[in-house]
Amino acid sequence: MVSPADQDRLYFPATERNRGPIGDVLAEMLPEQGSALEIASGSGEHAVTFQRRFPGILWQASDPDPSHCKSINAWIEHESLSALMPQALQIDVLEPSWPLPEHLSVDLKVIVAINLIHIAPWSCCKSLAKQASEILPIGGRLILYGPYRRNGSHTSLSNEAFDQSLRERNPLWGVRDLEAVEKVCFDVGLRNMYVHDLPANNLMISISKSLHI
Numbered sequence: 271m272v273s274p275a276d277q278d279r280l281y282f283p284a285t286e287r288n289r290g291p292i293g294d295v296l297a298e299m300l301p302e303q304g305s306a307l308e309i310a311s312g313s314g315e316h317a318v319t320f321q322r323r324f325p326g327i328l329w330q331a332s333d334p335d336p337s338h339c340k341s342i343n344a345w346i347e348h349e350s351l352s353a354l355m356p357q358a359l360q361i362d363v364l365e366p367s368w369p370l371p372e373h374l375s376v377d378l379k380v381i382v383a384i385n386l387i388h389i390a391p392w393s394c395c396k397s398l399a400k401q402a403s404e405i406l407p408i409g410g411r412l413i414l415y416g417p418y419r420r421n422g423s424h425t426s427l428s429n430e431a432f433d434q435s436l437r438e439r440n441p442l443w444g445v446r447d448l449e450a451v452e453k454v455c456f457d458v459g460l461r462n463m464y465v466h467d468l469p470a471n472n473l474m475i476s477i478s479k480s481l482h483i
């Protein structure tokens with residue numbers, strides 16, 4: 271029989287393909303202990319995967335969409351992670367301050383956003399960088415995953431076609447220039463960007479909160 275919680279669980283097929291490679295890069299970046307705040311968690315499939323893979327990390331998922339928050343919570347229950355993992359927070363990066371519980375802020379090490387900034391207006395990237403710089407400790411990292419243009423060009427024909435389809439769906443969306451993202455981050459004190467090439471022409475970037483702005 272399908273329980274009400276099961277009905278809430280959403281499936282985002284790309285998460286099955288990219289959770290392994292994303293997790294492998296996270297394994298190089300995450301400390302043994304601490305908190306991770308995931309922005310735009312979507313279905314919650316990444317969140318439960320990473321909570322299981324990194325048990326020393328408190329993985330806090332979030333999304334502004336109530337149906338996505340329901341799905342995240344249903345996945346947490348389905349995976350029997352309720353004792354380890356908090357319920358999803360409803361966070362919209364465009365809001366000026368995020369409703370973070372104290373235990374999370376105290377031990378926050380990373381903020382992760384997977385497939386957000388190209389499927390959202392550019393203002394989301396700016397707001398994400400600004401808020402991340404305000405709430406991360408020195409040395410804490412903002413980690414982003416998705417497709418990017420580099421040096422003014424797409425890195426593949428498939429990314430170019432994807433960019434066009436995004437812009438047709440919403441003119442404010444689109445594959446972002448890596449250098450523009452780096453500049454937005456630099457301006458708010460997020461520096462020392464590391465770039466990892468991931469399958470299917472995606473990048474994972476990590477950028478740290480610097481002592482100096």
Ligand SMILES: C[S@@+](CC[C@H](N)C(=O)[O-])C[C@H]1O[C@@H](n2cnc3c(N)ncnc32)[C@H](O)[C@@H]1O
Nearest residue numbers: 282310311312334335362363364384385389390
């Ligand atoms: C393409 S989905 C990616 C979901 C998930 N990270 C993944 O990779 O499967 C984009 C997500 O961004 C969320 N989103 C859109 N606008 C947002 C905003 N302003 N603040 C935070 N999240 C947002 C959507 O609700 C959606 O869950």
